[in-house]
Amino acid sequence: MTGSPITIEPMHSTYNQQIGQLLVHGFRGKFQTLTKLNDGELAIFFEKLFDHVPTDRASQRMVALQEGEVIGTISIKWKTEFDSRRIFPAWKNFYRFGRWNLLKMFIGLSFLDHKPQAGECYITDVVVHPNHQGKGVGNLLLHWAHNFAQAQPSLDKLSLYVAGKNPRAEQLYQRLSFHTQLRESSFLSHLLFKEKKWSYMVKRLK
Numbered sequence: 001m002t003g004s005p006i007t008i009e010p011m012h013s014t015y016n017q018q019i020g021q022l023l024v025h026g027f028r029g030k031f032q033t034l035t036k037l038n039d040g041e042l043a044i045f046f047e048k049l050f051d052h053v054p055t056d057r058a059s060q061r062m063v064a065l066q067e068g069e070v071i072g073t074i075s076i077k078w079k080t081e082f083d084s085r086r087i088f089p090a091w092k093n094f095y096r097f098g099r100w101n102l103l104k105m106f107i108g109l110s111f112l113d114h115k116p117q118a119g120e121c122y123i124t125d126v127v128v129h130p131n132h133q134g135k136g137v138g139n140l141l142l143h144w145a146h147n148f149a150q151a152q153p154s155l156d157k158l159s160l161y162v163a164g165k166n167p168r169a170e171q172l173y174q175r176l177s178f179h180t181q182l183r184e185s186s187f188l189s190h191l192l193f194k195e196k197k198w199s200y201m202v203k204r205l206k
Contacts, residue, residue: 003066004066004067005066006064006065006066006071006137006140007064007065007066008062008063008064008065008140008141008144009062009063009065010060010061010062010063011050011055011060011061011062011063011073012063013050013051015063015070016047016050016051017043017047018063018069018070019046019047019050019061019063019070019073020042020043020044020045020046020047020048020049020050021043021047022070022072022073022127022129023042023043023046023073023125023127024039024042024043024046025127025129025130026125026127027042027125027127028042029193030108030112030192030193030195031105031108033192033193033194034104034105034107034108034192034193035101035104035105036101037097037101037105041096041097044096045094045097045105048093048094051093052093056077057080058077058078058079058080059075059076059077059078059124060075060076060077060148061073061074061075061076062074062075062141062144064128064137064140064141066132070129071128071129071131071132071137072126072127072128072129072132072137072138072140072141073125073126073127073141074123074125074126074127074141074142074144074145075123075124075125075126076121076122076123076124076145076148076149077116077121077122077124078116078120078121078122078149078152078154078155079115079116079117079118079119079120107192108192108193111188111189111192114161116159118154119154119155119156119157120155120157120159121145121148121149121152121155121157121158121159122158122159122160123142123145123158123159123160126138126141126142126145126160128141138172139176142176145158146158146203146205149205150205150206155205156204156205156206157202157203157204157205158178158202158203158205159181159200159201159202159203160173160178160200160201161198161199161200161201162198162199162201163195163197163198164183164195164196164197164198164199165195165197170199170201173201173203174201176203177203178201178202178203179201179202179203180199180200180201181200181201181202182199182200183197183198183199183200184197184198184199184200185197185198186198
């Protein structure tokens with residue numbers, strides 16, 4: 001990596017707009033297949049999710065910062081003893097997107113929502129801005145997740161899902177000691193996102 005230092009810091013509300021824009025790079029292919037929202041509308045949708053949906057106590061989002069700019073993000077979650085229920089924000093905060101688009105967005109988000117088992121630290125998403133890919137930012141974020149999970153006595157593995165259309169990502173995770181534990185095919189996923197095949201990958205920590 002070259003240039004100014006990159007720091008990994010906890011998510012803060014001041015980053016909501018930048019994170020919303022960043023997530024478009026990672027998920028536009030899925031949600032623009034599902035809806036007719038353009039890049040700007042998707043970015044605002046994600047931003048409003050951060051603004052209006054309380055953070056789950058059994059989760060953590062981190063950001064990679066360089067000169068005050070968010071150039072990457074990672075989100076993890078894990079299983080706890082208390083009941084963690086999905087909270088849907090009030091419609092009035094999302095009226096601009098239209099009821100049908102909003103319904104489809106929440107159906108898509110619910111479908112992608114993996115519920116971790118005991119001992120599992122699940123990587124919900126990891127996204128690096130296209131202008132900063134290939135510079136080790138993703139490795140820094142994944143290294144943070146590894147260290148976080150390894151420091152928790154109750155967690156013994158990292159996990160994530162990779163779309164079958166992204167073999168390069170699967171190869172990257174394999175180099176980082178993730179192993180493909182299960183390959184799945186889903187007609188519903190194909191219907192929603194045009195993504196039928198998925199690989200569930202695991203990295204043992206202990």
